[in-house]
Amino acid sequence: MMYDVVVIGAGVVGALTARELSALNIRVALLEKCNDVAMGTTKANSAIVHGGFDALNGTRKAKLNVRGTALMPSLCEQLSVPYRGNGSLVLAFSEKEMEHVQMLYERGVKNGVQKLSVIGKEDVLKLEPHVSDEVVGALLCESSGIVCPYELTIAAAEVAVRNGVEFLRNCEVTAIDTDADGVFTLSTTCGEIRASYVVNAAGIHSDDVARMIGDDSISLVARKGEYYLLDKSFGYLADHTIFQCPNEMGKGVLVTSTVDGNLLIGPSALDVEDKQDVDTTASGLAFVLEKAKKSVPSLNVRGAITSFAGMRAHPVTDDFIIDFSEKNDRFLNVAGIESPGLSAAPAIAEMAAQMLTEKADFAAKADCDLHREPPVRFRHMTKEQREALIAKNKAYGRIICRCETVTEGEILDAIHAPAGARDVDGVKRRTRAGMGRCQGGFCGSKVVEILSRELGVPMNEITKFGGGSKILFEKTK
Amino acid sequence: MLHYDLVVVGGGPAGMAAALQAHEEGIEKILILERADTLGGILEQCIHTGFGLHYFGEELSGPEYAGRFIEKVYNTDIDVKVDTMVLDISADNVVTAVNNFDGLLIIQAKAIVLAMGCRERPRGALSIAGSRAAGIMTAGTAQKYVNIDGYMPGKTVVILGSGDIGLIMARRMTLEGAKVKAVCELMPYSGGLTRNIVQCLEDFGIPLRLSCTVVETHGKERLEGVTVANVDEHLQPIPGTEEYIPCDTLMLSVGLIPENELSKNAGIALDPVTGGPVVDEYRETSHKGVFACGNVLQVHDLVDFVTEESQLAGVGAAKSIRGSKPDSDTVQTKGENGVRYVVPQKIHRDTDADVKLYFRVGRVFENVTLCVTCGDEVIFSRKKRKMTPGEMEYVTLKTDTLQKLPAGSTLTVHIKEA
Numbered sequence: 001m002m003y004d005v006v007v008i009g010a011g012v013v014g015a016l017t018a019r020e021l022s023a024l025n026i027r028v029a030l031l032e033k034c035n036d037v038a039m040g041t042t043k044a045n046s047a048i049v050h051g052g053f054d055a056l057n058g059t060r061k062a063k064l065n066v067r068g069t070a071l072m073p074s075l076c077e078q079l080s081v082p083y084r085g086n087g088s089l090v091l092a093f094s095e096k097e098m099e100h101v102q103m104l105y106e107r108g109v110k111n112g113v114q115k116l117s118v119i120g121k122e123d124v125l126k127l128e129p130h131v132s133d134e135v136v137g138a139l140l141c142e143s144s145g146i147v148c149p150y151e152l153t154i155a156a157a158e159v160a161v162r163n164g165v166e167f168l169r170n171c172e173v174t175a176i177d178t179d180a181d182g183v184f185t186l187s188t189t190c191g192e193i194r195a196s197y198v199v200n201a202a203g204i205h206s207d208d209v210a211r212m213i214g215d216d217s218i219s220l221v222a223r224k225g226e227y228y229l230l231d232k233s234f235g236y237l238a239d240h241t242i243f244q245c246p247n248e249m250g251k252g253v254l255v256t257s258t259v260d261g262n263l264l265i266g267p268s269a270l271d272v273e274d275k276q277d278v279d280t281t282a283s284g285l286a287f288v289l290e291k292a293k294k295s296v297p298s299l300n301v302r303g304a305i306t307s308f309a310g311m312r313a314h315p316v317t318d319d320f321i322i323d324f325s326e327k328n329d330r331f332l333n334v335a336g337i338e339s340p341g342l343s344a345a346p347a348i349a350e351m352a353a354q355m356l357t358e359k360a361d362f363a364a365k366a367d368c369d370l371h372r373e374p375p376v377r378f379r380h381m382t383k384e385q386r387e388a389l390i391a392k393n394k395a396y397g398r399i400i401c402r403c404e405t406v407t408e409g410e411i412l413d414a415i416h417a418p419a420g421a422r423d424v425d426g427v428k429r430r431t432r433a434g435m436g437r438c439q440g441g442f443c444g445s446k447v448v449e450i451l452s453r454e455l456g457v458p459m460n461e462i463t464k465f466g467g468g469s470k471i472l473f474e475k476t477k
Numbered sequence: 478m479l480h481y482d483l484v485v486v487g488g489g490p491a492g493m494a495a496a497l498q499a500h501e502e503g504i505e506k507i508l509i510l511e512r513a514d515t516l517g518g519i520l521e522q523c524i525h526t527g528f529g530l531h532y533f534g535e536e537l538s539g540p541e542y543a544g545r546f547i548e549k550v551y552n553t554d555i556d557v558k559v560d561t562m563v564l565d566i567s568a569d570n571v572v573t574a575v576n577n578f579d580g581l582l583i584i585q586a587k588a589i590v591l592a593m594g595c596r597e598r599p600r601g602a603l604s605i606a607g608s609r610a611a612g613i614m615t616a617g618t619a620q621k622y623v624n625i626d627g628y629m630p631g632k633t634v635v636i637l638g639s640g641d642i643g644l645i646m647a648r649r650m651t652l653e654g655a656k657v658k659a660v661c662e663l664m665p666y667s668g669g670l671t672r673n674i675v676q677c678l679e680d681f682g683i684p685l686r687l688s689c690t691v692v693e694t695h696g697k698e699r700l701e702g703v704t705v706a707n708v709d710e711h712l713q714p715i716p717g718t719e720e721y722i723p724c725d726t727l728m729l730s731v732g733l734i735p736e737n738e739l740s741k742n743a744g745i746a747l748d749p750v751t752g753g754p755v756v757d758e759y760r761e762t763s764h765k766g767v768f769a770c771g772n773v774l775q776v777h778d779l780v781d782f783v784t785e786e787s788q789l790a791g792v793g794a795a796k797s798i799r800g801s802k803p804d805s806d807t808v809q810t811k812g813e814n815g816v817r818y819v820v821p822q823k824i825h826r827d828t829d830a831d832v833k834l835y836f837r838v839g840r841v842f843e844n845v846t847l848c849v850t851c852g853d854e855v856i857f858s859r860k861k862r863k864m865t866p867g868e869m870e871y872v873t874l875k876t877d878t879l880q881k882l883p884a885g886s887t888l889t890v891h892i893k894e895a
Contacts, residue, residue, distance in 0.1 A: 228604070276697060282606045306601035308609065383573075383581060390580040397577035399512070399562035403738070408577075439599035441615045445622060460628055464611035468698035471611050472628040476653050 003027045003166075005356060006186060006195035008173055008209055010037040010419075012149055013337055014201035015156040016349035022163035023368040024357065029193065030157065030165055030419075031186075033172035033205075035466020036426045037157045037419060038150035040203040041341070043429075044227070044278065044310025046254055046267065047149050048241050050340040051088060051141035053108025053116065054251060060320045062111045065340040067347035069143065075346045076147060079155035080374035082259040083147050087115075088241040089124060090139040091131065091295055097245045101139045108141070115142035130237045130296050146241060148259050149342050150429045154419070155372045161418035163368060168193075169422070170466065173202075176212040182330060184213075197356055199332045200325075204275045204313040206335035215327040218335050222275045223249070223312040225267025226284035228292075230303040231437060235261045242295050250312075250339065253291035255299070260432070265292040265299065267310065278309045305437060312338045320344070322351060324359070332356060375430075376413060379405035400450070401443040403436025411447065415454045422455065424448060425465040448472070481556075482506045482798050484572050484586035486563050486739065489518020490780050491771025491787040492592035493546040498791025499590075500553050504798055508556045508584065510563055510574050516550060517543035518594055519617070520780065522624045525645055527672070531781035542780060558582075566743040570766050588766045588794040591740055591754070592787065595772040597642070598732040607693040612700035616642040616730040623649060631726025635703050636660045637691045639667035639674070641778060641867075643730025648677035657681075658722050661689040661705050663712055666841045668732075668867045670778055690714065691727065700725050733776045740769070750818040751775045758824045758832045759793025759802060760786065768794050775820050775835065778869055782835070803827045808851075808882050814891035815839050817866075824888070828879050833871045836890050838864045846893040847872065851886050864892075 004026035007014045015037055018030040032039070049072045055061035076083035092098040101118055108116045117140050124131055124138045161167050168190055175187040176198070186193045202209040207218040241256040249269035258264050268284040285307055293299050315321060315336025325331040334352050337344070356362065378386065378396060389409075390397040396409035414421045414430035421427045424434070427447050434440030434447065448471060452459040460472035482504050485492045488511030496507050515521060520528070523539030530536055533545070550557060561576040570589055574582040597615035612631060620642065622630040632655050636643045639662040647657045660678060665688050667674055678685050686705070692714050693704040702723040706714040735753040737745075746755045746763035753774040754762040760770050770790035771783045796802035803825035810819040819836045834849065842864045849857035849872055857872050864870060872890070882888070 229601075279608045279693075279695075280606045282692065285604060285606065301604060304601055304604055305599070307604050307606075386575070387581050390575070390577070394577040397575050397580055398560065399564075399575060402512070402562060405564070437599075438596045439601050441597050441599055441618055444614070444618055445626065449626070459626060465698075469611035470699060472622060472626075472630055473632060474629055476623055476627050476629055 001029070002194045003029045004195070004360070004362070005197045005199060006031060006184070006193060007199040007201055009201035009203055009206070010153070010157060010167070011040050011042040011201065011203050012038065012153045012156070012342060012345045013334055013348055014199070015153045015160065016345050017199055017201060017334070017352045018160040018165045019156040019370060020349050020353035021356070022160045022165045023365055023370060024362040025365050026362050028160070028165045029195070030160060030167045031171045031173060031188065031193070032167070032169050033189070035169055035422050035463065038153035038429065039465070041311055041313060042149050042153050044308050045149060045225070045339070045342060046256065046264065047146055047258060048088070048254070048256065048343065049083070049145040049147050050343040051108060051116065051144040052111050052113045052340065052343070053104045053139070053141065054246060055111065055340065057107060057110045060322065061340060061344070064320060064344035064347040064351070066112045068344035071346035071350070072145065072147060072343065076152065078370060079152065079159065079372045081148060081151040081155050083145055084259050085143070085145040086240055086257055087140065087142040088144040088243060089128065090243045090245060091124065092136045092138060092245060093134050093294070094136060098137050100245045101137060104139050113141065113143060116140070128238060128240055128242060130298055131242065132295060132297050144241065146256060146259050147342070154430055157419040158417055159370055159372050167419040173209060173212065178213065178328060184330070197330045197332065197360060199334060199352060199356070201334045203337070204311050206313065206333065210325065210333055210335070213325060213327050213331055215325045215331070215333070217326060218321060218333060219316040220336060221314040221316065222272050223314045223338070224270045224272050224277060224309055225312060226280050226288055226309045227264060227266030227307060228285065228288060228301060228304050229306045229308070230263040230265070231305050232261045234263045234303040237263055237296050237299065244291070244295060253288055255292050255296050263303070265289070275311060278311055280307050280309045284309070305439060314338050320348070322348060324355070329359070376410050378407045378410060400446050401431070401433035401436065403438050404432040406431045406433040406443070408450065411450055412454065415451065423463045423465050423469070424451065424471065427451065479582060479584040480506070481508045481584055482587045483508070483590065483794050484584055485509045485590045485592055486572070487511065487518065487592035487594060487773070488516040488557065488559065489592060489594050489771065490520055490543060490546065490783050491594070491773070492518070492590065493550055494784045494787035495590040495592060495768070495770055495791040495794065496555050497546065497549055497553070498788040499795045500555055502792060502795035504795050508558065509550070510561045510572070511557065511559045512562045514560050516547045516557065516559065522621050523645070524624050525649070528780050531779065532784050563739060566739055566767070568744065587798045588768065590790055590794055591762070591767065591769040591773050592771050593736040593739065593773045595733040595735045595776055597729070598734055600729055603729070603731060605691055605694060608696055610694065610696040610698055610700045612696070612725050613694060613727045614729070616640070616646045616728045619646055619728050620649065623653060629653060629655065631655060633658060633724040634726045634728060635691065635705070635722055635724045636728045636730060638662065638730035638732070639669050639685060640730040640732065641669045641673050643728060644669045644673040644677040646728055646730070647683050648681060651681050651683065657683050658724055659684050659686050659705070661686045661691060663690045663708060664688070666865060670867055671865070692719065694727060700727060703727055733772065735773045735776065737773060740773070743767070748818065748822060751820060755822045756820065757807060758821050758828050759796065760790035760821065761793055761797065761802070766797055775818070778867060782869060803829055806884055809887045810834060810890065811887060812836055812890050814893070815842060816890045816892060819890050824879055826880060826882060826884065828876060831873055831876050832879060833873050834888070834890055835869055835871045837869055838866055838892065841865050842892055842894070844895060848891055848893055849874065850889050850891070851882055856888070
């Protein structure tokens with residue numbers, strides 16, 4: 001199969017780039033080594049749309065963060081994914097930290113961050129009454145927000161596929177050859193794929209992928225971060241995203257509301273050898289809780305509904321890498337996208353698509369829609385809307401997940417959508433079935449049943465998240 | 478809008494017993510709403526025996542016990558809607574439900590019985606470190622896979638928690654050819670019934686490791702093993718006692734939580750210890766006309782007691798509909814000195830029947846005296862050879878005793894050690 005552009009990696013950057021490319025009159029494939037989109041760093045991070053005061057003046061991170069954060073609300077609207085401009089606070093617990101806050105303020109202003117101010121203790125406690133009384137003051141940024149990173153990615157991939165991009169899952173690139181005429185041949189776990197241009201958006205693996213064309217310029221450190229997610233009944237503890245003063249490993253432990261109304265605390269930061277190591281550790285989680293309690297002392301893990309770890313692709317150069325490779329100028333590296341990568345992602349995708357368009361002189365499609373229709377969300381509907389919906393399709397009258405009030409109809413939509421769900425976690429990320437207090441205890445087996453029926457495979461071939469993550473063995477005696 | 482005298486939320490053993498009792502008391506328009514596709518509730522997947530010894534005087538399987546009530550329900554004019562989920566209960570007792578044949582149902586009820594049962598505590602609440610591999614599930618989910626869907630959820634199994642479902646699943650998995658390597662219990666005693674420890678573990682040579690927990694899970698895709706460790710008297714893992722046990726499945730039987738989302742949304746007062754509504758002697762909640770019984774009220778270990786409690790709620794609902802329920806002021810109950818909670822939490826001073834106080838102890842007690850006092854007065858006292866947290870206890874108080882209690886008083890259930 002021959003494509004104009006192959007995008008390697010269906011994380012938030014790859015999916016948004018594929019969506020941008022779907023507006024062009026070219027053949028595009030989006031390759032993902034896992035069973036679903038958003039399976040790497042995108043799936044497990046702080047979900048913050050940062051203001052843009054952290055990155056040093058003049059860096060790519062600074063420029064793309066500010067641009068991405070400005071694009072995010074309208075992008076989320078176009079894709080019908082939740083976004084909330086909840087604002088953020090960087091807390092200072094001493095006069096020395098206040099100096100740091102002041103420095104961040106000045107840096108932010110130079111970066112072009114909007115709605116930034118330094119506030120005193122009283123104002124902090126007025127905004128966030130559960131913050132520690134030890135607080136001295138804070139940097140308030142009202143232009144930052146929160147988003148659901150995997151919903152954003154799922155929506156972007158849906159639009160891309162609807163517009164003709166081919167999504168190939170379980171498709172791991174193992175080698176890349178280049179012809180005399182410059183065409184790439186990618187050896188993958190689903191056969192050979194040929195392409196004129198390649199976008200390397202392979203996240204934590206983008207150094208390995210670059211090396212496949214002899215480009216060893218990318219040097220990444222795998223930095224693990226662990227989180228606790230607390231029940232919605234604890235969401236009242238923080239409205240803004242609450243940071244502490246940053247350190248050399250990142251922005252430190254934050255406490256934030258999520259777009260779904262839960263409370264998220266984390267991350268820890270530990271450099272690890274194994275890029276696949278997203279196991280949580282007792283020490284990492286204990287660290288997160290201890291640090292978070294400095295900001296919000298009344299936090300309690302009794303409210304935890306789950307804990308998880310994510311991997312950051314920290315570039316040793318400390319800035320985003322968005323350049324055509326020095327080894328091959330048809331190979332675009334989009335790598336080292338650590339925080340504020342999610343915030344910057346809309347701008348990174350825009351920039352990557354522009355670079356390709358200019359280089360290859362791609363033409364825009366005459367008519368192209370980059371919007372996504374809002375998915376059905378039974379739990380948010382009025383009585384009248386529900387009645388109309390069930391009258392149209394009975395499947396919306398059968399509740400599968402009681403904690404989050406998810407109907408069978410929504411699960412069917414998730415499975416049959418472009419780049420739809422193929423496993424239990426995929427259904428969960430698209431519909432929230434299994435994401436509530438009982439964590440799938442009640443609906444998990446029903447979701448397996450529905451996937452089995454809709455995909456036409458036996459129940460014991462359904463996985464939790466692809467690969468060998470099967471849930472059931474053979475039939476009983 | 479539909480109109481019913483009594484709407485019962487949940488068609489398990491609690492809901493059916495309450496509905497049947499109200500019917501027997503002469504209530505005419507009764508509706509049971511059940512989210513599963515049959516009546517019977519969790520009993521449908523409990524294919525082991527041990528049900529009905531108290532109530533029927535014989536040993537039945539779960540489906541047999543449920544079957545006797547299902548048959549009775551269908552032999553009356555009680556209306557039943559299965560595959561129907563209740564979404565909301567309003568302040569004026571309007572129930573909103575949904576299914577895929579009627580669509581949205583709006584039902585005005587004179588009385589409501591909450592019988593939604595309970596759910597299992599999931600992994601996240603425990604914060605076990607390690608991977609997010611497939612193969613970590615609650616014992617009840619595993620039970621459904623084996624007994625209803627007919628699939629094995631694992632071949633080599635470690636079970637965390639010695640609650641009854643975990644014990645039952647240890648035996649069930651063994652009978653199906655799986656190897657159950659250990660049942661680990663955080664506490665120094667089991668949370669399950671003694672008969673289940675004997676019949677499900679000891680009879681099959683499955684080790685029960687007390688004061689032991691799972692500290693880490695291993696395996697990227699499917700679970701490959703767990704690290705277990707002994708815990709100290711503060712329930713913290715003791716460094717150096719870690720042991721790796723290879724297994725493809727970790728089953729959790731670490732507690733049950735009454736399913737009170739509907740009750741909470743309706744503003745019904747809950748007891749922080751039981752996790753269920755605060756109720757009077759007829760199981761009426763803080764919300765007039767709304768009753769609660771079975772595991773939604775307090776987690777039971779025997780279905781026979783669920784049936785008994787639910788019949789009481791059925792009588793109460795009938796009295797409420799007729800306006801003949803006791804409505805004087807109430808006395809409070811509470812547990813102390815090792816008694817974790819008492820149900821009911823309040824009793825009307827003009828109550829018209831004997832009242833059983835149900836309770837659980839917080840740890841194992843041997844050769845102690847169980848007392849009920851009101852102020853300085855000892856109302857009840859009895860020697861007990863052994864009491865364990867896994868077995869619900871009760872004492873019966875006579876109507877005339879209750880009617881003599883002073884206004885505003887509190888009945889305290891407590892344990893006197895020798």
